[in-house]
Amino acid sequence: MSNEPIEQQTVLQRVLDDINFIMMLGLVIPTVLYTLWGVMEVASLPLAR
Template sequence: MTNETETEQTPEHVPMMQQILDNPFLLLFLGVTIPTVLYILWGVMEVASIPLAD
């Protein structure tokens, strides 16, 4: 009986991937940061580094 109670109270292991997918604000952070870095910042830096015509 005691063992059963202990088993019920033991928190279930949640896989890391599911923890990520269950956290909307972490997903928001990833979904904004990755395109900001790979697309906007990298793209803007490339445009900014084009030398000006004399």
């Protein structure tokens, strides 16, 4: 057994090391933003007569 202290990973380090989480964010964030943008565009269209 060694007497070296165990290094604690910070929350940010654990998040940045998780490639699946980063990939999920890369897919979810643009999808949500473009969907909201589209809804705002449709809502701002004038009503047809």
